[in-house]
Amino acid sequence: MRQIFICEVGPRDGLQNAHHLMPTEAKKAWIASMAAAGIEEIEVGSFVPPKLIPAMADTAEIVAFAIGIPNLKVVALAPNVRGFERAVAAGAQKITFPVSASRAHSLANVRMTPEQMADEVRKCVELRGKEGPQIEAGVATAFGCTMQGEVPEDDVVRLAVMLAESGVDCVALADTVGYANPAQIRRLFKRVKAEIGDKLEAAHLHNTRGLGLANALAAYEEGVRHFDSSMGGLGGCPFAPGASGNVVTEDLVFMFESMGVRTGVDFEKLMAARKLLVAGIPDEPVYGHTPMAGLPKGFRAAA
């Protein structure tokens, strides 16, 4: 039985920030190979206007394909009611909403204030009825914002409570721009958990300043068991100024498995999936330390 749960967000958070497009068929092959490696949850795309983000234009087709894969929960991002309706129509099993704690980022990202966006999420919860998909609200820029700078922790806690009370199934805290540090991670997950308990679920971390794994460790030690990550740190590169890729799935799996924490993911099969990622978007930089260095001699995955 797995002890932590990884949601691979590369096909959404990675590809939407990549400099190149991955063809639809390559996306399908990559997603299927990650599921075959034991990843049980994949955020496959985003229901945003295709004109805004062309890389996400095929999300409905990708969702339709992915829901046919056994043992996979198919997640899609929606920025509003319209996106939610499209995600439901496509068959997404979990729909995640980005709700920025930073007013500046919220206005730039979804053209709504945090409160308006929380209202939008509430409407979707009501629209869903009893048979609808799982709904997650991710508190974006929870640890700082490139526009606003510091984001007061009180704002994050207040927003998380508002979202939990609106009836979402789970709330995530997202370090959207890679500003978080381990002390802040501990403090904020503790505070939000004290308010909303088990509705607080995932840590969505970026590796922009190299602290992704240290932050994941701190979150794990605060009781977090759900982690978003991106294969190859897709969407950012340590050699690119301002790089903002997610924490690297391969390194995250290695860290937890080497600690004796079961991820349910087979590392060798993950490496096979990585080949499909590189084949699907060959000009995009991917990184990750463990894939380059290889597993330690005599390495044993968590038993």
Add this chain to the structure above:
Amino acid sequence: MRQIFICEVGPRDGLQNAHHLMPTEAKKAWIASMAAAGIEEIEVGSFVPPKLIPAMADTAEIVAFAIGIPNLKVVALAPNVRGFERAVAAGAQKITFPVSASRAHSLANVRMTPEQMADEVRKCVELRGKEGPQIEAGVATAFGCTMQGEVPEDDVVRLAVMLAESGVDCVALADTVGYANPAQIRRLFKRVKAEIGDKLEAAHLHNTRGLGLANALAAYEEGVRHFDSSMGGLGGCPFAPGASGNVVTEDLVFMFESMGVRTGVDFEKLMAARKLLVAGIPDEPVYGHTPMAGLPKGFRAAA
């Protein structure tokens, strides 16, 4: 007052593993600039036979230069009595010995068994007298070995005790090949500390599999306050297979400062030193996430 103490090991551990040579004058300028940034301890070189490691051939000249820098403790590595004598003659203020817990690595690295090497360290402690330099023993391959694979924790504890009893001033635990994980770091530092108390001092960590900062965090939380690190992760690169650079000084400083832990290092001046590193060895890959991404908007160093 600084709360953690960074020993910059790039001029030794980094340059001895680099693919290119840094000219002596460039080394001097780089070392001086790091000291000016607030780094109070620098491992400037190694007294090994120049034929074996040409990059370290100028160590005596570098030590002689570095001891003239105010507020800097000048560290040199010695692999045996002969190296120790050369280090003392050059004026090194602290001399560090690599004592591998892995028999295979010890034989390959210093042509002695761990026990023979511990004896060699004991001889140096006796040779030193009361006026001599500080002596550190670093337990190398303490978390695993590329030759031997797993290194039993009992072997590490036994060796650390033997070294402490031989009269060294401090013992470090070194993840020489980047195999460590945070759970193992906690376990082993706790066990060794229970045996030798405050003689256990530094964590020497590599970032080979990207876990360098997570391991540093775990060590810090176990009470470790001395960290070795290397500017630019020199000596390894995430794009090179088997990369084995140290944990990146810049990212380590950023992590601790952002957590509110004072390092005594000025980040902007550290960036200036990084320019001298790149200028001194322009074809060598250097990395580090924070230098590429920049500090967060509104970032405040630890007060």
